[in-house]
Amino acid sequence: xxxxxxxxxxxxxxxxxxxxxxxxxxxxxxxxxxxxxxxxxxxxxxxxxxxxxxxxxxxxxxxxxxxxxxxxxxxxxxxxxxxxxxxxxxxxxxxxxxxxxxxxxxxxxxxxxxxxxxxxxxxxxxxxxxxxxxxxxxxxxxxxxxxxxxxxxxxxxxxxxxxxxxxxxxxxxxxxxxxxxxxxxxxxxxxxxxxxxxxxxxxxxxxxxxxxxxxxxxxxxxxxxxxxxxxxxxxxxxxxxxxxxxxxxxxxxxxxxxxxxxxxxxxxxxxxxxxxxxxxxxxxxxxxxxxxxxxxxxxxxxxxxxxxxxxxxxxxxxxxxxxxxxxxxxxxxxxxxx
Ligand code: SAM
Ligand code: SF4
Numbered sequence: 205x206x207x208x209x210x211x212x213x214x215x216x217x218x219x220x221x222x223x224x225x226x227x228x229x230x231x232x233x234x235x236x237x238x239x240x241x242x243x244x245x246x247x248x249x250x251x252x253x254x255x256x257x258x259x260x261x262x263x264x265x266x267x268x269x270x271x272x273x274x275x276x277x278x279x280x281x282x283x284x285x286x287x288x289x290x291x292x293x294x295x296x297x298x299x300x301x302x303x304x305x306x307x308x309x310x311x312x313x314x315x316x317x318x319x320x321x322x323x324x325x326x327x328x329x330x331x332x333x334x335x336x337x338x339x340x341x342x343x344x345x346x347x348x349x350x351x352x353x354x355x356x357x358x359x360x361x362x363x364x365x366x367x368x369x370x371x372x373x374x375x376x377x378x379x380x381x382x383x384x385x386x387x388x389x390x391x392x393x394x395x396x397x398x399x400x401x402x403x404x405x406x407x408x409x410x411x412x413x414x415x416x417x418x419x420x421x422x423x424x425x426x427x428x429x430x431x432x433x434x435x436x437x438x439x440x441x442x443x444x445x446x447x448x449x450x451x452x453x454x455x456x457x458x459x460x461x462x463x464x465x466x467x468x469x470x471x472x473x474x475x476x477x478x479x480x481x482x483x484x485x486x487x488x489x490x491x492x493x494x495x496x497x498x499x500x501x502x503x504x505x506x507x508x509x510x511x512x513x514x515x516x517x518x519x520x521x522x523x524x525x526x527x528x529x530x531x532x533x534x535x536x537x538x539x540x541x542x
Pocket of ligand 2: 231233234235238239277278279307329462537539
């Protein structure tokens, strides 16, 4: 079935067809690059969109050409009955591709039912394979459960299981090679991500960022032969194949995402719905459009879609990290939905 409404196009001709939905601002970890040790003031439950409200907005956006929906948070698996939301989204027409970004801690218990409900893939965030370091970064001792979650996801067919590693200078940048080999040996796909200024503590400095170029140099210097390959997907990662990787599958592939040093803003196809119903056209946006208000005031579909369309039309060219007029958003990554 084709989309019944015209696509969402911004003033620079970019088509928005990738929607990220944050289902909660809460989390069971406290990653230093994202949340403070004490957590954040959580949103009152009544401020959070219900599954029906989320599915209604998602349905309108799918009708206007959105092809991929990724559930995120906070930690999406701490939201009760998430499986039910997956079922509701899988029933939309045209059916979107459904993915989940999770820290993996609760994934082992949930993977099979998520797959049965219609989830297609998962990204699991993991920043260290060393137990003590994992605990230092996340402030919780959950490495084993995260690894078990990844295995369960692969067994449930939520593949390729992608591993997101935020690379931070002096914190975990000596594990690049370990992660590349881990991906090859376990059949996962790894994405090395540059550290962005979205930590709630506001401690980020550009010195903490390991540029994607440097990551590739490190891999090459360690004898990990990487071979780039042509990439036609809209995904922002530049993808490489590690030596010894089984060809013909994505398993073992590595990719670098230079969100800071070479942002993909000029081909950005993303839009976001926050847990409390804010519509954002950029991770770094300084403003968001309130959708929850009109939803709860009884607005019709045309009215809501017009609001979303107007927001997309006004999307800016891109963020300006590194330039003197860069302004951090007031919200941190867990509050926006990464
Ligand atoms: N809790 C889930 C998780 O950790 O996967 C989903 C939400 S989390 C905010 C989404 C992604 O944002 C994770 O892959 C996380 O590593 C990434 N992230 C959080 N803070 C970041 C930062 N300051 N720079 C780069 N990536 C960040
Ligand atoms: Fe939680 Fe994900 Fe933020 Fe870590 S990165 S504190 S797991 S929301």
